Structures are given as C-alpha cells and as structure tokens.
Amino acid sequence: MSEQQALADGFPDLSSLRVAREAHWGRWLTAAIIVVVLAAIARAFAYGQIEWSYVGRFITAPVIVKGIVNTMVMAVLAMTLGIVLGVIVAISRLSPNPVLRSVASGYTWLFRGTPLILQLLLWFNLALVFPTIGIPSLWSARAVDVMTPIVAALLGLGINQGAYTSEVMRAGLLSVDIGQYEAAQAIGMGRLRALRRIILPQAMRVVIPPLGNEFIGLVKATSLASVIQYPEVLHSAENIYYANSRVIELLIVAGLWYLLVVSLLAPLQMLLERRFARGVARITR
C-alpha cells in the first residue's frame, strides 16, 4: 500500500519514551517490617532459656544420627509399601470386577477413616487380640515376637499410606486419555500390559508432585512411631531429654534434622519429574 493513511490529530508519538521503573514503596515497607519482626524473634530466642551449646552438641550425637537414619529407612520402606498397595488398590478401583472394586474402596475407607496413631497402637498391641499368629498347620509364632516396633511401624505407616496413595494413583490413571487405552487395545494389549506399558508411565508424570507431598508427610508421620518404641529421631531426642531435661534444645535438634531431610527431597523430586516428562512439551512456570 503506497497510499498514506490520514490519521487524526491529538495523539502524539510515544515511541521514543521509556517506561519508568515503579518505586514499589509498599514492598520496601513490608520487607522492612518483616525484617524487624524476625530480628525480634531471633533476639527473643537468643536471650531465652535455650542453651544453644546443647543444640550444637547433640545435633551430631550418635543416638540422634541413628534416629534420623531410622526415620529415613522407615519413611522409604513405608512409602514403598504404600506405593505398591496404592497402585494395586487404584487399579482394582478402576477394574470391571465389582468384588475387587468394593474391597478396594473398603480398604481406603477403613484406613483413611481412623487416626494413624490409633492404627499404629493397634498393630503394636496385636498380641492382645491374637496371642499366636500363623497359617494353621504350616507355621505359627507368638505375636509379641513378630510384632516388633519396626514391623508394627512399617505395617501401620505403610498400610495407611497405601490408602492415601491409592487416591493419588487413581487420579493419575484417570488423567490419561481414554484414547490411550484404546490404542493399546488396538495393538493387542490386555488390560494389565496396557496399564504397565502405556498408562502408568503417563500417569507417573501427573502423580509425582502429589506423591512428593505424601512422602514429606510420611517422613514427619514416622515421628508417631515413637509411641510404639520405634527408635526414630524424635524417640531418641525424647530419651535424651528425659535424662538431661534439655527439652527444647533436643526438640530443636530433631526439628533441624527433619528440615534438612525434607529439603533434600525437593531436588530428588525434580530429577524424577524430568525422567517421566519424556516426550511432553514442557509448560514452564
């Protein structure tokens, strides 16, 4: 188009002007207030009845380190059991078989519906109900010998975790397009092979962020196993402060360890997410 447009007057050319930076006075002010409040809290703790030298001394104490190792071992074992149960239950809930479906819903209902600490106590005290357990005429043992703190904690935490994980997994399975099931069937796959090869790998991508959440929750929930004498980090801290009365110092020690472990999980989760994002055009932000 060679013809010059006739433009109306009164609208000056702005193309040479820059957009000025905003001052953001409100942000500066709130940041200053927060710094003052944090400084006040820090000062209060510094002058409070806390012997920080005890925190330093006990943070690497062998009992505490052994405790946090036990915490992590239990969290990993219980999460593994939880994921195995969760996948089985999620698949059962989506099965055409009504018996499987109701058993799976019943499991989720029972173990989500009662407090975790109650479940732990029940497992630990199973010997009160069944003095001996076993398979008739094949194998049997005294329940008190079998239900050690570690076994009771693993069953309590893992089975409870399975109930929550099953819902996360079910959400993941439902997020995969129905066309993917049909394409898998069309190349001759049965239900289970289609789930394993086609559906689950795609569901994992969706499921990892909430599973990371679940795992962080579980790391902290292992502290409940202290009530059944499982020697995790809080249990160790309690044993020490029963002896030396440095309650707050040892709770801070345990708290710092929990923070450290949970902080290490975030980069691990990122690695896993990248692994399962193959072939997916990433939406960043």
Next chain:
Amino acid sequence: MTKPLVAIRQVSRSFGEFQALKQVSLDIWPREVVCLIGPSGSGKTSLLRCINQLSPVDSGGIWLDGELLGLREAGGQLHRLSEREVARQRLSCGMVFQRFNLFPHMTALENIVEGPVQVQRRKLPEVKAEAMELLRRVGLAEKANAYPSQLSGGQQQRVAIARALAMKPKLVLFDEPTSALDPELVGEVLSVMKELAKSGMTMLVVTHELGFAREVADRVVYMDQGRIVECGRATDVLNSPREPRTRAFLSAEVG
C-alpha cells in the same frame, strides 16, 4: 469361490436409549477398499469399533477371516470370549484413530515396535528394521527418534498408520483419519492411504473426504440412523445415488 475377509451379519448396538447400529450386514472382500460415509451419529464409527471389539455387539455377529469375533457358540448359547482371546483376535485388525492416539512417552520408532515386541514377542532388531522400512514408506524415516509432541498432526497420523501396519494386520480400519487435521495436512495422510490401498491392503475407511472415496474406494457404503442406506461401486453411489437420503447428504457435502 473366495470368502469375504469380514462378514457382518445383523449387528445391533445400543448406548442406553440410543440405537447406534440396527441390524447392519455387510461383506468386505480381500484387497478391497470400502469407504463408509454418512452424517455424524449415523453409526459409521460404531461399526468400526465393533469390528475391532472396542465395543461389543449387542446382537448379531462379525466374522473376520472366518472366525467369529468376541463370541463362541457352545451348547446352543453364545459365550463371550476371554480378554486374552479378544486381544489375540484384535491382532488381525489394525486401527487408525481420528485423534492419532500415539503414545506420547515413546518416540515414533518406539510407538511402532511396541506392539510387535511386547505383544507378538518378536525380536527387537528384526522389528526395528521393519519399523524403519515402514517409516520410510510413510515418508518419516528422519523422524524415527522424534516424540509425538515434536511432530505435526499429519506426521503423527502417518506414524499411527505405520504402527498399525507393524502388526501385519489382514485389515486396517480408519476412523476419520483426517478429520482432526489442519486442511493443509490432509493431503499427506491421504496419499499414504492411497499408496497402502494400491499395495493391496484391505481397508475400511470412515471418512468425509469424498474425493478420496471417489478416487480410491472400490465400494462406498452410505449409512444413516444406524442403517446401511445404500451400498455399491464408488462411482455409482457418489455420482448417481439411488436413495433420496444419499442424494441429499452428498449435495450438502459438496455444496
């Protein structure tokens, strides 16, 4: 006397109140290309899905290469086949979907070898060589290691066709293979299908591409409201339809 590759007899299928197929019967002969046309909701796709057993028939029967699909007659009664047997029967029959349905977590090559290796238990090196040959055939040899999200719709559909062919099916079903494509990508998929038809593959194609039907189909079947209204040589049905409903549909499609 040759036998039909697919024999469909009095097949009915309902979804709740809606009768998608009403007593449909049709033969498809070996090496034949049949195009299914008709308005949406006429039962074309339902018929395809019954042949591939993605949805079971309510009554009637479908025989593929002489074998009754999904059912077994015993003691004067019909029994549904187990999932395993249905999966085995599906191997003779490839399917190409409207929305491609490639596996997004696998490359083009992995999509193609998945069935032969996982289901047919064939050796990977041999299947891989065949898959590369198939990719060459659909013009995508250089995209073997691309993920579906890195391919255009037309390229994805061509990979999907290669994936169906990798199972060495006796018949390939196409469910509106170009309906989800941008107009400029339709041609590349149709030309792959034309080449496949020329190679002698038996094809049943649900399509709105009347030009393709005229050029490639041996027969055209017009369906409406769950019934086959008209069926005959492609030129006859498309150029001089006998039924008023076919005539109305065709003039609307062209107009």
